[in-house]
Amino acid sequence: MKILVLNGSPKREKSDTMHITRAFLDGMKDAGRQDINVIHVADKRIEYCSGCFSCMRNGGTCIYDDDMRDVLEEILKSDILLFNFPLYCYGMPAQLKALLDRTLPLSSMAMRKAGDRYEHVEQADFSRLRYVMICGCGFPNAKRNFEPAVAQFELCFPSNRLIITVPESPMFNAPEAAAVTAPRLASVRTAGRQYAETGTIDCDLLAEIGSPMIPEETYAAIVNGGV
């Protein structure tokens, strides 16, 4: 599988969330050979979309000649797009959102009805593409936190998608938390292997991965300096 990792954390490889993604990819590699390309979005020069729609009218060419041209080429060559990002203000970081906006040249102006809503018709056949979102966050609560990011990803990628959310993710960068992070990363690795082998992940495993690693109150007390 050709996997394109779009890392939206400005911390690049030092990202908390990348610990989860690396474990997931290790699991996929346990199942077979994978061709992995990681793009740290913060290293790319990506202009904000101007909203001119010329890309959708002019056969897919954006008015900006920046790094997004290479990113789009990479997307077109990939089988899986893996969006790695930390939750920022209940959504994705601005750099990654700018990249997502700039994927507009892959769509045409034409709209089609899909169930109870409309979506743009693609400029090419992307039916083989699978989409993975891996999102970490700083609060201990998974509920009333990840929902906006999850809803956006579900609407952008209505099918062939997998969403993994993990609260308390700064713990992945704390060696003293290894007693709880190592088993969680082992579960993520198992999930990666399952995903590579079956295209899906067992519901109970996904729920375990998305649950707090330590009780919410304990985590909050540690962050607040009380423990």
Ligand SMILES: Cc1cc2nc3c(=O)[nH]c(=O)nc-3n(C[C@H](O)[C@H](O)[C@H](O)COP(=O)(O)O)c2cc1C
């Ligand atoms: C600008 C900003 C906004 C944030 N917003 C949220 C948020 O809405 N919810 C949350 O739980 N954590 C939030 N966080 C915390 C990060 O998601 C958390 O520190 C995460 O582990 C960082 O991951 P990274 O190292 O992969 O970048 C925010 C952090 C920053 C810097």
